[in-house]
Structures are given as C-alpha cells and as structure tokens.
Amino acid sequence: MIEVADVFRRFAPDYLAAHGASMLPSHQRAIADILACRTEALGGHLWRCDQCSAERFSYHSCKNRSCPKCHADQTERWLHARRAEMLPSRYFHVTVTVPEELREVLRANQRDGYAILMKAAAEAIIELARDPRHVGGTVGVLAVLHTWTQQLAFHPHVHCLVTGGGVSEDGSLWHPARNDFIVPVKALAKLVRGKLRAAFAARRPDLVLPEAAWSKPWVVHCTAWGEGQQAVLDYLARYVFRVAITNARIVGLDDQAVTIRHKHRKSNRWRTSRIPGHEFMRRFLQHVLPKGLHKVRYFGLWHPARREQAARARLLLQLDRPATAR
Numbered sequence: 315m316i317e318v319a320d321v322f323r324r325f326a327p328d329y330l331a332a333h334g335a336s337m338l339p340s341h342q343r344a345i346a347d348i349l350a351c352r353t354e355a356l357g358g359h360l361w362r363c364d365q366c367s368a369e370r371f372s373y374h375s376c377k378n379r380s381c382p383k384c385h386a387d388q389t390e391r392w393l394h395a396r397r398a399e400m401l402p403s404r405y406f407h408v409t410v411t412v413p414e415e416l417r418e419v420l421r422a423n424q425r426d427g428y429a430i431l432m433k434a435a436a437e438a439i440i441e442l443a444r445d446p447r448h449v450g451g452t453v454g455v456l457a458v459l460h461t462w463t464q465q466l467a468f469h470p471h472v473h474c475l476v477t478g479g480g481v482s483e484d485g486s487l488w489h490p491a492r493n494d495f496i497v498p499v500k501a502l503a504k505l506v507r508g509k510l511r512a513a514f515a516a517r518r519p520d521l522v523l524p525e526a527a528w529s530k531p532w533v534v535h536c537t538a539w540g541e542g543q544q545a546v547l548d549y550l551a552r553y554v555f556r557v558a559i560t561n562a563r564i565v566g567l568d569d570q571a572v573t574i575r576h577k578h579r580k581s582n583r584w585r586t587s588r589i590p591g592h593e594f595m596r597r598f599l600q601h602v603l604p605k606g607l608h609k610v611r612y613f614g615l616w617h618p619a620r621r622e623q624a625a626r627a628r629l630l631l632q633l634d635r636p637a638t639a640r
C-alpha cells in the first residue's frame with residue numbers, strides 16, 4: 315500500500331527547499347512527523363509474549379493528528395470516555411458549509427475563524443430547536459470540523475450530530491423531535507450566517523469580510539441519522555476519526571505525481587485523479603490544523619456545564635422506552 319509518508323519521502327525534500335522558509339511551523343512539523351512515524355527515526359519497542367517467548371519489534375508512532383496512521387487511534391482514545399454520555403435517542407445529521415467568499419478569510423484566520431464557524435453552526439441549531447414549534451428543548455450537538463473535499467481542496471464545513479429531542483429548561487422533561495424533522499433548513503442557514511457575521515464583528519473587528527457572503531443563501535443539509543449508540547458510533551467513524559485523505563485512497567505514485575481515487579458526487583462512482591507531487595503536498599498541508607485547535611466540540615445539552623442535565627435526560631429516555639426495546 316502506498317502511504318502519505320511515501321509521497322512525502324519522494325517530494326518533501328524539494329518542497330521544503332522551495333517553500334520551507336515561508337511555511338508555518340505546524341506544516342513543517344506535520345511533514346517531519348509523518349516521515350518519521352513508525353520508522354527507526356522514532357525508535358521502538360521489543361515485545362515478548364509471556365507464554366511462548368515470541369518476539370516482535372514495533373516502531374513508535376509520531377502521534378501527530380494529521381498523520382493518517384496515528385489520527386484515528388488518538389481521536390478514538392480521546393472520545394472513548396464521552397461515549398457513555400451519549401443518549402439513547404434518535405439523531406440528526408446537519409452539515410453547514412461556508413460560502414466560497416469566506417474561505418480565504420478562514421484560511422488566514424484559522425484559530426478564530428474555525429472556532430466562530432463551529433459555534434455559529436451549533437448555536438443556531440440549538441436556538442431553532444428550542445422553539446416549541448420544532449423541538450421545544452435544548453438539544454445536544456457534537457460538531458466536527460472538516461476543511462477538505464475528496465480531492466483535498468480547501469472547503470471548510472462543519473458536521474453536527476444532533477440529538478433528536480431536547481430537555482426542558484428545568485431539565486425535568488424530554489421533548490422528542492418528530493421522526494424526520496428537527497429544524498427548518500432555510501431558517502437555519504440564515505441564522506448561522508447571521509451568528510457568524512456577528513461573531514466575527516465582535517471577535518475580529520479588524521477583519522473586512524466580503525459583502526457577497528451575506529447576500530447569498532448558505533448551504534445547509536439536514537437528514538435523519540439512525541438511533542442510539544450505533545448511530546453515534548457510525549457518525550464517529552464516518553466524520554470524526556478522519557483526516558483529509560486515508561492511505562487507502564492513494565493508488566499511484568511516480569517521480570512526478572500522486573494518483574488518488576475519489577468519489578464523484580453526482581454519479582457516486584470512484585474516479586482517479588493524478589496530482590503533481592508538490593501540488594499534493596500543498597493540498598495536504600492546508601488541512602493541517604493549528605496546534606491545539608479542537609476540531610471536535612460539544613454544545614447545548616452535551617456542553618460540559620450541562621452534564622447533570624444530560625444524565626437526567628438519559629434516565630428519562632431509558633424510562634420512556636418500552637421494556638422490549640431495552
């Protein structure tokens with residue numbers, strides 16, 4: 315199997331020679347880590363089985379979260395503790411995409427921009443769901459930031475897993491959402507846009523945002539997303555334990571270029587594209603997040619400050635279920 319590390323081994327020396335001086339430290343770090351991951355550069359461990367004395371040597375991992383070999387491991391460990399807090403409810407999946415006009419502002423201001431985007435998306439969902447015409451309670455939102463398309467273009471968007479119901483203000487009642495509806499998407503798109511604009515004005519008054527971003531409708535999708543723990547696990551696997559590209563999607567490598575496969579949206583078929591080596595590196599690196607930035611965040615009922623309410627909601631939901639469904 316060809317790995318991102320193999321691509322870097324071939325093209326990184328030249329790429330660094332050409333662009334190294336102007337590159338972000340986080341990007342240089344990602345290259346160095348991915349190159350060293352599970353090689354002798356990081357050393358290793360000799361494992362011996364107590365029973366049969368068989369020995370196996372394994373190299374250490376780089377633990378960089380942009381590394382396709384390390385990312386899933388790390389995220390999984392981090393989220394493991396949170397699984398117990400997930401609710402046995404139905405779920406919805408909401409995706410919010412930033413219009414093209416705002417992409418460069420986000421690229422240049424990732425730390426503030428990504429935080430504002432995730433918060434605006436989650437708070438808009440929570441605010442609309444509180445309306446008694448929709449849910450009438452506080453829903454939980456697990457938001458995850460993606461910055462890519464299948465071909466690694468820069469395309470920031472947020473995936474939100476939303477509980478299909480919410481707790482009343484005093485925490486004593488669970489209000490379930492309807493089967494196939496949680497909030498109206500057009501109203502949601504407008505509200506996200508307004509919240510994002512206000513948040514940028516408050517937090518970064520120095521930035522001039524293009525007017526065109528506020529006059530066009532934003533792209534928001536909402537679908538029903540399964541039920542219970544399995545729904546949460548599916549969501550985590552599909553959206554949270556992800557980096558821009560998996561090694562499995564790299565299908566060719568030669569002296570000039572990398573060939574990757576990607577799913578064509580309209581036909582839903584796999585296609586391949588050949589990307590020149592340096593262009594692949596540039597595209598890959600634009601998805602390396604600033605150090606310490608949380609790409610997974612909890613809001614509403616899942617906000618850490620509401621843990622008690624979430625625990626009560628879980629109890630309400632369990633009591634609510636018919637005995638056979640337990």
Ligand SMILES: [Zn+2]
Nearest residue numbers: 351376381384
């Ligand atoms: Zn690694």
Ligand SMILES: [Zn+2]
Nearest residue numbers: 460471473553
């Ligand atoms: Zn995505």
